Amino acid sequence: MVYKGRVPRFLSSRPDSRLIPLPWEVPLTEWPIEHLVALPRGISRHVVRFIKVGSSVYAAKEVIESLAIHEYRMLTDLHRTDTPAVEPLAVVTGRVDPNGVPLDPVLITRHLEFSLPYRSLFAQGVRPDTVGRLLDAMVVLLARLHLVGFLWGDVSLSNILFRRDAGEFAAYLVDAETAEMHETLTNGQREHDLTIATTNLYGEFSDLEAGQMLDASLDPQKLVESILTRYRELWAELTGAEEFSGQEVFRIENRVRRLNALGFDVAELAIDTSSDGSKIRIQPKVVDAGHHTRRLLRLTGLDVEEHQARRLLNDLDTFRARTNQGHVDEPVVAHQWLTECFQPVVTAVPPELRGKRESAQIYHEVLDYRWYASQREQREVPLLDATHGYIHDVLQRLPDEAMTDTKDIDERQLANPYDPSQGFVDDEGPMPADPWETAADDEPASAPGFLDIDALRARRR
């Protein structure tokens, strides 16, 4: 292998030698297509491409060094706190082209498997309750970020990836460029994020509308208002104080249960009683997301989304009741459930169909399928029969979601299949001349970081 120019530097916590032979001396926009994968993606200010690295698909973003490293650190912080975000893999710096001209660094993150393109999620024929679930997923993500002290600074659909989570969705953060990590966020800082969110989301929904990709029943204004309302309600539930009379102590447990049901554990709950005991005030001080995920992981080793975990745990509880093992230790029953219920369903799926849904999602959908089948046939349909029925009737007809293809979204032709943010091919003709740009090109280049004080004095005279 001949390396042209200097070998770049790779900053990474887990070095991946497969990155080395990629064409780093070429600007990302000019990479040969054999290294690229055409996948749906939101809008980005920077050049972003999906690249093939061995058999993996990674997202590559070309951006100035300070931003690349900052974002790498922010994403790492999020990972450390178990907050849903794309996984940072490396920053490639020290790039130069064959003439020695420096190129911007590239931030590499792992492509989130089974993530869904938002631009098709709101399209014609979308069910109103699906829209509600997508908005809820976004709101939960934002609340979780704010809970760990993360100020996003750029809340938008393009910066979120959605994944199926049982009957709901899970949202993941994609872009952390403008983010700041604080001990805790002030109300002003959260409002800042919400202000940005409403503007960006209104713009994005309007853009979908302009591109005929928004169901006619959806109104950008109402969608945005809905998000604000949901966020405030969730935030109040997660952090708000509650007061009640001293007789209603059960409301403490109710609050904890409500939070658990939303998927949060209460690590710290402040309880204050008035001196005569007639009033009680409670306020959650520390809440952790992933209540069900953690429990399932502990019992079975399965690492799945929150709602999926709750569904599987429900099934585990049902299994326990059905087999009369209420007195048996939970981990023992969990292991049985895993080997007798979960794994057989998953292994029944032929390899060529495994790219359509994640395992936990398949199990959830099989349970649904079994319920409907049992209702129809007025009998208890066995799990494996339901599995085969599901594979035949449902799974086969589903599009692949492990790696979703842009071709499935729209018949219109993308201007650049490797950069969907450029929109569709329009016959618009060449761009007009721009006097501002010609004037800028005529300006003498000054060395960056150098203050030309003599020029400043001359100007100010």
Add this chain to the structure above:
Amino acid sequence: MATVSFLDATRVYPGADHPAVDKLNLEIGDGEFMVLVGPSGCGKSTSLRMLAGLEEVNAGKITIGDRDVTDLPPKDRDIAMVFQNYALYPHMTVADNMGFALKMAGVPKAERDQRVLEAAHLLGLETFLARKPKALSGGQRQRVAMGRAIVRQPQVFLMDEPLSNLDAKLRVSTRTQIAALQTRLGVTTVYVTHDQVEAMTMGDRVAVMKDGLLQQVDNPLTLYDKPANLFVAGFIGSPAMNLITGEIVEGGVKVGDYVVPVARDILSKVTDEKTLVLGIRPENFKIATDGIAVDIDVVEELGADGYLYGTLAGLDEDEKLNATQIVARVSARTPPQRGTTVKLTTDPAIMHVFSEKTQERLSD
């Protein structure tokens, strides 16, 4: 009239042991381009957000015109923030991209169209209005983002590092355009940057901040020629001012074997200190037969000039590693050689003198 005033404005984050913004007093004139500059964590962005209503003001107040806006929510303050995190929507025209926030605010279509047209005219974007943004250059996209703020016709523009996403060349050209635009618009603008070169080339006045405190606010040349303290002296100007500490002796300050002459009235201001800090800008050094001895490590061309980088003569290898670097502008045609030692002097009238103890300026 859109003047802006910070009056003893203070922001303390819960649990913090010192304020993020500490009794800020700053008056910004109607139509002025005020730049807040300082290192990361100095309080410049927090100050801007306090003005925007995105941060609580724990003490003091903030006014816009004759209105006390301290407790008003952002939407009632008649300000427009230009974010760095703009996104252009590919299916909407440039016109719609500029005007969609007005639509969200319920502004009628005719008025929206009018404002978009006016903003496009100011930004040189009239011929692009019906286009989709996909082929726009980085600089053009930045202008559309500014258009979004301009159409709101606010009393004050707030910009928080709007150019930090752009590459160096684009930063320089866009910065010039923003400054020209602001002059034409005449709207009071408060601009935050960490880049002192940017601050100096754009602002009518520049406010330097550090650790939540305002260090100095002045027009750029005054900041450059009369920095009020050691921090401003070292922060403003690139290459940075040389700050050399020396022992006070009869008639001046001793640096190495050389006594740099310092006026008696300055020396008499420090009765209980043994050392002073001399500030000399690289372009104010002259090579002479007698002066501060400097061992030259590197000679480089920067712009139309040459610059030498070195350390005070007579240091051993270990001392050199930790020593302050001396930078002097020299002739690019006949520069001195690296590895040699030169003697440098400066005109005492333009030399800056600072108290090491108080950090304050002592010279005129």
